[in-house]
Amino acid sequence: MSTIYQVAKLAGCAVSTVSRVLNDHPNVSAKTKEKVHYAMNQLNYRPNTIAKSLASQRSDCVGVLVSELHSGFFGTLTGAVETQLRAHKKHIIVTAGHGDASLEKDGIEFLIDRNCDALVLHVEAVSDEYLAELCRGKTPVVILNRELPTCPEHCISLDNEQGGFAATQAVIARGHKNIAYISGPMRKHDARERWDGHCKALQQSGIAYDPSLVVEAKFTQDSGAEAFAVLLQRKVNFSAVVCGNDEIACGVMSAARDAGISLPNELSIVGFDNTNIASYTYPKLASVDYPIFEMGQAAGRKILNEVYDINTAEKDSAFEPTFIDRASLQPLN
Amino acid sequence: MSTIYQVAKLAGCAVSTVSRVLNDHPNVSAKTKEKVHYAMNQLNYRPNTIAKSLASQRSDCVGVLVSELHSGFFGTLTGAVETQLRAHKKHIIVTAGHGDASLEKDGIEFLIDRNCDALVLHVEAVSDEYLAELCRGKTPVVILNRELPTCPEHCISLDNEQGGFAATQAVIARGHKNIAYISGPMRKHDARERWDGHCKALQQSGIAYDPSLVVEAKFTQDSGAEAFAVLLQRKVNFSAVVCGNDEIACGVMSAARDAGISLPNELSIVGFDNTNIASYTYPKLASVDYPIFEMGQAAGRKILNEVYDINTAEKDSAFEPTFIDRASLQPLN
DNA sequence: GATTAAATTGGAACCGCTTCCAATAAAAGA
DNA sequence: TCTTTTATTGGAAGCGGTTCCAATTTAATC
Numbered sequence: 001m002s003t004i005y006q007v008a009k010l011a012g013c014a015v016s017t018v019s020r021v022l023n024d025h026p027n028v029s030a031k032t033k034e035k036v037h038y039a040m041n042q043l044n045y046r047p048n049t050i051a052k053s054l055a056s057q058r059s060d061c062v063g064v065l066v067s068e069l070h071s072g073f074f075g076t077l078t079g080a081v082e083t084q085l086r087a088h089k090k091h092i093i094v095t096a097g098h099g100d101a102s103l104e105k106d107g108i109e110f111l112i113d114r115n116c117d118a119l120v121l122h123v124e125a126v127s128d129e130y131l132a133e134l135c136r137g138k139t140p141v142v143i144l145n146r147e148l149p150t151c152p153e154h155c156i157s158l159d160n161e162q163g164g165f166a167a168t169q170a171v172i173a174r175g176h177k178n179i180a181y182i183s184g185p186m187r188k189h190d191a192r193e194r195w196d197g198h199c200k201a202l203q204q205s206g207i208a209y210d211p212s213l214v215v216e217a218k219f220t221q222d223s224g225a226e227a228f229a230v231l232l233q234r235k236v237n238f239s240a241v242v243c244g245n246d247e248i249a250c251g252v253m254s255a256a257r258d259a260g261i262s263l264p265n266e267l268s269i270v271g272f273d274n275t276n277i278a279s280y281t282y283p284k285l286a287s288v289d290y291p292i293f294e295m296g297q298a299a300g301r302k303i304l305n306e307v308y309d310i311n312t313a314e315k316d317s318a319f320e321p322t323f324i325d326r327a328s329l330q331p332l333n
Numbered sequence: 334m335s336t337i338y339q340v341a342k343l344a345g346c347a348v349s350t351v352s353r354v355l356n357d358h359p360n361v362s363a364k365t366k367e368k369v370h371y372a373m374n375q376l377n378y379r380p381n382t383i384a385k386s387l388a389s390q391r392s393d394c395v396g397v398l399v400s401e402l403h404s405g406f407f408g409t410l411t412g413a414v415e416t417q418l419r420a421h422k423k424h425i426i427v428t429a430g431h432g433d434a435s436l437e438k439d440g441i442e443f444l445i446d447r448n449c450d451a452l453v454l455h456v457e458a459v460s461d462e463y464l465a466e467l468c469r470g471k472t473p474v475v476i477l478n479r480e481l482p483t484c485p486e487h488c489i490s491l492d493n494e495q496g497g498f499a500a501t502q503a504v505i506a507r508g509h510k511n512i513a514y515i516s517g518p519m520r521k522h523d524a525r526e527r528w529d530g531h532c533k534a535l536q537q538s539g540i541a542y543d544p545s546l547v548v549e550a551k552f553t554q555d556s557g558a559e560a561f562a563v564l565l566q567r568k569v570n571f572s573a574v575v576c577g578n579d580e581i582a583c584g585v586m587s588a589a590r591d592a593g594i595s596l597p598n599e600l601s602i603v604g605f606d607n608t609n610i611a612s613y614t615y616p617k618l619a620s621v622d623y624p625i626f627e628m629g630q631a632a633g634r635k636i637l638n639e640v641y642d643i644n645t646a647e648k649d650s651a652f653e654p655t656f657i658d659r660a661s662l663q664p665l666n
Numbered sequence: 667g668a669t670t671a672a673a674t675t676g677g678a679a680c681c682g683c684t685t686c687c688a689a690t691a692a693a694a695g696a
Numbered sequence: 697t698c699t700t701t702t703a704t705t706g707g708a709a710g711c712g713g714t715t716c717c718a719a720t721t722t723a724a725t726c
Contacts, residue, residue: 003712014676019714027673029722049446050387051712054681059383069427070412072405072609079403082429086436091443094402094427096415103419110424113382221612250613257615276405279554280583280613282590336682347706352684360703384682387711 002043011039022047053115062303063111063119064094065104072275073292074122077144080296081120085303088310090117101125112139118303120144120296124188140307142299145190156295156302156319160190163288163321164197167242167270170286170323172205175332176240176268180213182227182252184244191219191244194272198242212236217248224251232259239268239332246271246278249285253328268329283327291319335376344372355380386448395636396444396452397427398437405608406625407455410477413629414453418636421643423450434458445472451636453477453629457521473640475632478523489628489635489652493523496621496654497530500575500603503619503656505538508665509573509601513546515560515585517577524552524577527605531575545569550581557584565592572601572665579604579611582618586661601662616660624652 004022008015013032020028021036039045053059064081066074082092093114097104104126111119118140123131128148135141135151143155171179181198184191195214202209212234217227224247231238232255243249249271253263261267264283271278271287278285298319304310337355341348346365353361354369372378386392397414399407415425426447430437437459444452451473456464461481468474468484476488504512514531517524528547535542545567550560557580564571576582582604586596594600597616604611604620611618631652637643 005712015713016677016715017675020675023714027675029674032674046442046446048387048712049443050383050392050448051681052714054381054383054387054683055712055714057681057714068412069415070405070408072403072408075403075405075408078427079401079429082402086429091428094411095424096412096419098416109379110382113379115383221609253615254612276554277613279587280610282586282615338682348683349685349707350705353705356684360705362704365704381682384711385684387713388682388684390684390711 001048002045004045004047006043007036007039007045010042011035057115058117059115060089061091061093061114061116062300062307063108063114063116064092064121065097065107065111065119066094066122067097067099067124069094069096072277073273073290076275077122077292077296080293081300084297084300088304088308090304090308092120097123097125099125101127105130108134112137118142118307120299120303124190140303142302144295144299156298158290158295158319158321160193160321161197161200163272163290163323164194164242165201166197166321166323167194167272167288168198168201169204170325171240171242171268171270171329172201172207174268174329177207177332178213178236178238178240179207180215180231180236180238180241182215182217182224182231182241182243182248184217184219184248186216188219194244210236213238217244219245219247221247221251221254224248225255226251228252228255228259240270240329241267242270244272246273246275246285246287249287249328250277250281253281253285264328264330268332270329274324278324278326281328286326286329287324289322289324295319334381335378337378337380339376340369340372340378343375344368390448391450392448393422394424394426394447394449395633395640396441396447396449397425397454398430398440398444398452399427399455400430400432400457402427402429405610406606406623409608410455410625410629413626414633417630417633421637421641423637423641425453430456430458432458434460438463441467445470451475451640453632453636457523473636475635477628477632489631491623491628491652491654493526493654494530494533496605496623496656497527497575498534499530499654499656500527500605500621501531501534502537503658504573504575504601504603504662505534505540507601507662510540510665511546511569511571511573512540513548513564513569513571513574515548515550515557515564515574515576515581517550517552517581519549521552527577543569546571550577552578552580554580554584554587557581558588559584561585561588561592573603573662574600575603577605579606579608579618579620582620582661583610583614586614586618597661597663601665603662607657611657611659614661619659619662620657622655622657628652 004015004018008018018036021033078094095107097107104123120142122144132150135154141154145157147155147157183195186192215227215230217223241252249269252269256267271285274287274289278287301312304312337348337351341351351369354366411427428440430440437456453475455477465483468487474487478490480488480490516528519525548560548563550556574585582602585602589600604618607620607622611620634645637645
């Protein structure tokens with residue numbers, strides 16, 4: 001691997017000049033530039049990113065932290081950020097927090113230590129205070145799916161409660177009265193907020209809240225199936241199940257069919273997130289659209305604008321959860 | 334941010350000594366070590382990864398290149414590598430190749446330039462020669478899902494042809510004779526190999542190959558649906574469809590149902606990869622298991638062993654595609 | 667053609683850490 | 697106690713770039 005010194009020597013100039021050519025500085029004469037380019041080609045020179053990063057304190061890299069790398073939701077998010085930035089020659093460094101506070105911190109520090117120019121975070125275990133502190137730090141941060149009261153300008157999120165409300169409201173609008181709810185882990189704020197929205201919708205329609213219709217699950221298919229089994233054991237009466245996310249809903253579908261329930265006529269099911277899953281199921285899953293791709297793009301654009309001074313000219317609209325009606329939700333006959 | 338100099342000063346020793354403490358070198362007296370640790374805590378010192386990387390030519394990072402970040406298949410792969418390495422304090426840097434040769438190269442160079450200690454690649458556009466050249470380079474490489482004749486020791490792959498064979502054989506074994514095939518893009522070697530396997534199975538059973546039963550698609554749901562429509566337009570007779578991957582199969586399911594075909598009794602469908610999708614569909618999708626998670630883990634272990642000298646003590650078995658029978662495949666009555 | 671201003675270049679310090687080699691201190695052996 | 701050996705330390709030269717400042721060239725003005 002050749003270095004900038006060798007290029008300078010071959011081109012017959014100083015390293016500082018080569019550096020200028022490298023970084024498109026003005027004030028380099030055309031002929032010098034050409035000599036340098038020639039030398040670079042000759043030597044097959046590729047600048048050492050690490051050295052550049054150390055000297056310049058920049059990296060042309062954005063760090064992305066998500067909970068899990070498998071999982072379509074985060075894949076979509078990461079992909080959105082990546083394509084957005086890649087179009088401008090910026091790269092991303094992805095790492096996972098695994099929903100654990102210390103791993104999340106570890107991941108964040110790793111990204112900062114790698115001189116990332118900015119961070120995009122989808123964290124769930126770390127505290128608000130920690131994040132607030134982080135926002136005050138040197139590295140610009142964009143926080144997804146979380147609303148920090150002290151620094152709203154760093155956050156891109158959507159109203160989970162409103163989404164939960166929309167889902168249950170849609171179910172009620174189709175005549176359902178006995179509505180079960182399978183929530184995600186209540187320690188996760190989004191799960192809690194969605195459930196809040198559900199309760200609100202019930203309340204608004206004057207439907208009494210019945211705790212025996214609610215089960216807490218993990219955000220996974222298997223857990224959703226188990227939760228549904230619990231529901232059945234309770235021998236409570238319900239005509240629809242609203243779920244904390246699509247995976248849970250998918251588990252419910254399987255479990256319901258295993259129990260001999262015919263879908264969608266005997267039971268309506270609604271998910272949340274509107275992931276690919278919703279299109280894979282049969283009947284297709286009604287869900288609340290969580291525009292994670294658009295939000296990832298928005299995060300990318302925000303960074304391009306604010307960190308790299310690249311104007312993407314696109315205005316970011318506010319993100320609203322919208323209910324997507326599909327066959328898994330049927331009116332109560 | 335404090336530097337190693339400040340730590341040295343506060344601890345009253347040389348930077349070289351601090352560096353030794355940092356890297357657990359032997360030959361540092363207990364009391365010096367303690368003084369240094371004290372100073373590090375006092376200053377809240379965090380070593381600068383970039384500087385370390387520049388000086389040591391290492392990074393404790395493994396680069397991972399996949400085609401797309403969204404897509405469950407690659408998510409699973411990336412997740413497998415990540416968890417495996419994270420357990421030993423190694424991080425991964427993920428980037429995407431988008432199935433384009435120049436983006437793939439760009440991504441690979443990016444990873445190498447970031448001083449990655451090793452690379453895990455799932456590339457599809459780049460040439461065998463380029464990869465062979467890469468294998469000869471300084472950075473250790475693990476190549477997934479591709480068999481390079483010149484350097485098999487770098488490759489972890491499974492026999493796509495055998496997988497394709499197994500799928501169609503299973504279909505034939507259930508009495509089907511008119512079997513449609515919707516392939517992935519033929520320019521991709523895995524798509525081609527799977528199709529080869531299909532043909533082989535037909536041949537072995539003495540079923541004549543009928544080109545009007547074959548459609549080439551992309552590896553996506555929508556494309557699968559379109560391909561199925563093409564198949565219907567041809568007015569050819571078939572009782573089963575074998576697909577290049579699960580997404581295609583999923584698209585076929587939708588399209589078939591839209592055409593009023595009842596599943597699985599009127600039409601059997603088989604996928605490939607055995608992704609999560611297979612568990613989301615109804616009927617559940619028979620598929621060929623592609624143990625991508627295990628292969629990712631194996632890649633991680635290989636690197637831990639060969640690059641970091643960390644013995645994971647687990648032997649890697651050979652990877653065989655296995656047919657997973659599920660309800661979407663029914664015997665022909 | 668001399669003078670001044672502007673454009674180009676070169677030099678060197680610096681980014682923060684590693685690592686080799688020499689110097690010193692401690693331990694062991696005579 | 698005095699060598700000899702061994703364990704600890706310090707010093708300094710990199711790693712490969714960036715960037716500020718001063719020096720040199722070139723162009724512009726009179």
